[in-house]
Amino acid sequence: MGDTLLDRYEALLFDLDGTVYHGTRPIPGAADAVAHVRERGRAVRFVTNNAAKSPEAVADHLGQVGVPATPAEVSTSAQAAAVLLGERLPAGAVVLVVGTESLEAEVRSVGLRPTREHSRDVAAVVQGHSPHTCWSDLAEACLAVRDGALWVACNGDATLPAERGQLPGNGSMVAALRTATGRDPEVAGKPEAHLLRTAADSAGAANALVVGDRLDTDIAGAAAAGYRSLAVLTGVVTPRQLLDAAPGERPDYLAADLGVLPRDVSAADLAIGPRPGWEIELHDGVATVGTDGASTADRVDLLRHLCHVAWSSPVSAVRARDAVADEALASWDLH
Incomplete structure (x- = not known):
């Protein structure tokens, strides 16, 4: 396995709603993920466009959903x-x-x-x-x-x-x-660069990873600030939006949720690009998806692969070539 995300970055800048929690409900696995980042010695910042609440109030809310945080770890617009x-x-x-x-x-x-x-x-x-x-x-x-x-x-x-x-x-x-x-x-806030840079500076981090669920704020903000980004599928962004993403709103990495962080998955395995187990042919804007006969074919890998294809040439429709691909596409609603 290659180096992990946490090997590459000094700090992780987490969006909140849709990434760590949904309102008053914690997103499963988020607390363990944040704890693991801290255990690995990486700085954590919770970055929110919400200007109505103080850092103390945001930290208190995080604690209520099972993610202990200090006001110093909160960066608001x-x-x-x-x-x-x-x-x-x-x-x-x-x-x-x-x-x-x-x-x-x-x-x-x-x-x-x-x-x-x-x-x-x-x-x-x-x-x-x-x-x-x-x-x-x-x-x-x-x-x-x-x-x-x-x-x-x-x-x-x-x-x-x-x-x-x-x-x-x-x-x-x-x-x-x-x-x-x-x-x-x-x-001052996302998608402009100032908030994310302020958050990274507060952690003393020269290179930070932005983690979020919105392309137009989290991912675009990361691009504006010159940081890499990880998009998670627990909030706003949909697979279709990912395929159609404009150049300034394209994440570097993609994961179903924050659960990838404690597993120390290779950074290369999370990157947008061609993925093993999947074959994609593009003709007149239609992407035909099939498996290459491998015993397992991860559906998030399929989405990473599809993004790689779509960002090179627009994909208007996606079709399945076999039953495995059909099942994966049905779960992403990309037919």
Whole structure:
């Protein structure tokens, strides 16, 4: 067996919802995977676009789903936005906050002065999700942005997951302010590079692996930051989306779940590329899949192989050549 993922990287940057847990439900195997990463001496960071919760609250939630974590291991888009503001503004500058008290605390932690009302002293606006944001909050921010204040959005997520379904996220509120001002904010969270780089820097890691379930945030963010990425199939991404992924949203590695980490699987075995046990012929956009007679043919390997083919030449349809391939394709819903 070749070197494992943990042999190659100094830190693992884990997305949360869809990767480690689903809301209040832990994803099976995630706790053991994180524990194993720590046992191997690799740094762990939990990286979230959620700007509404403090690192302490995120760490507490992780503990409740069976993944012990310290606040120092949590990197939020609110922290990244505050760091960005601290780099761009002089100490003591006034920042108008649209978001929670946790975001306000992050602004204060980098030596800036938060406010909720516009005045001529406001140097910047920082905008993060809060369920209590209302028209008057956006109105104050609108005035500041129109007057030339630096505008930083914690993230541009149009929706956020909830038990009732997808609800309006920070990006939806950002869109309202964009319409009102005609300006675009600087974005601190994924898929921009700042949040992931801040997380890696906090771990002292020069090379980090981003682990997540969304191509448009986790994987695209890794590409923007110059890091390798592992996509897991426990959350949002579907096999069809993987085949159709744009160049900036293509993971380097693919796994069904985090359970591959404690097994110390070879990094080469998780990489996108041709896989033993499968044969794929491509003609006029149709990929025909069959087995090569091997005794076992892993279906995740099939998806790794299909991604390799599709990223070289578009695949519009996938067909099975034998019963084993038919069963694997049925499980991925790629017929």
